[in-house]
């Protein structure tokens with residue numbers, strides 16, 4: 001039963017929302033994308049990169065046939081696009097050249113996600129084992145979206161991928177209970193206990209993994225090294241222009257699309273939906289907007305969980321412990337955001353400004369709504 005549910009929503013028993021064995025290469029025709037994406041760390045910020053992007057052949061996406069191929073194409077095109085736009089974070093370019101704009105738009109349309117870097121692409125579909133030993137962050141590397149040779153660039157994504165995997169058994173346990181509730185079957189006390197324990201255990205493990213972010217990613221490397229490549233097309237000069245112009249698709253007008261954030265991860269939103277946690281209107285609007293960046297079946301899974309979570313879940317055994325653990329995970333996340341963004345803003349002499357204050361206010365409100 002649950003296996004069918006997981007299949008329907010493209011969730012893996014072992015890997016949760018992570019894409020199982022992502023492809024690493026596209027058909028030969030697309031080699032120019034892969035080749036340039038691999039050389040980005042050496043080229044980023046040079047006139048050579050800009051010239052090479054503009055000189056890419058305009059490739060039809062007709063030979064991309066499988067879901068994995070589309071996910072990899074999105075990843076390679078995200079890499080080229082972010083490198084082109086954000087090599088100077090103070091002065092982003094406000095248009096995407098035709099050879100990447102047109103296929104990026106088309107691949108995104110086929111996947112049902114926006115043409116911008118998103119968690120579903122740069123984390124969930126961006127991992128490979130370094131050797132055949134063990135599946136753990138230390139033994140993972142990324143496939144693309146590399147702007148620096150520093151291990152921190154890859155670590156940011158593979159450590160997050162490890163969190164997704166830590167939470168896979170909890171996602172399966174939620175799917176089990178909700179699948180029963182969806183057919184109006186009564187959930188027994190043991191079933192509730194099993195599920196709540198799986199979530200609590202998963203969140204505890206994920207919290208430990210989150211703190212490991214510091215192991216290979218220095219805040220300076222994140223803040224000054226590659227944070228800008230996660231940006232979307234809504235802030236600063238983009239807001240004045242109304243968004244990013246996709247050359248070859250000018251008739252669609254500038255596109256104002258937000259950037260990548262692990263707020264686009266489906267795991268935490270699944271728990272909120274299952275546990276019937278209600279967020280205040282504004283944070284809730286933001287979290288809802290982040291669903292638009294998730295792979296479509298994952299977005300639909302959260303909606304299905306929300307619609308079918310058992311009425312009596314709040315009085316289920318183990319509920320208080322789960323909610324406490326979710327609160328704890330969110331507190332650890334606030335610690336991480338403080339060292340990677342808030343302290344770095346202070347240290348680099350930038351006034352904290354409304355951005356930092358708003359981030360903290362948002363994260364604390366969301367955390368405190370858990371209880």
Ligand code: HEM
Nearest residue numbers: 160163213261262263265268330336337340341359366367
């Ligand atoms: C250096 C590491 C990280 C930084 C600097 C960071 C930063 C942020 C920021 C600034 C937000 C506010 C929303 C936004 O502006 O996008 C946010 C939200 C969020 N982040 Fe992270 N994040 C990090 C790692 C992670 C990881 C590994 C996860 C795990 C999946 C995660 C999960 C979330 C979630 C779920 C939200 C939405 C708020 C919530 O539900 O509590 N973040 N993050």
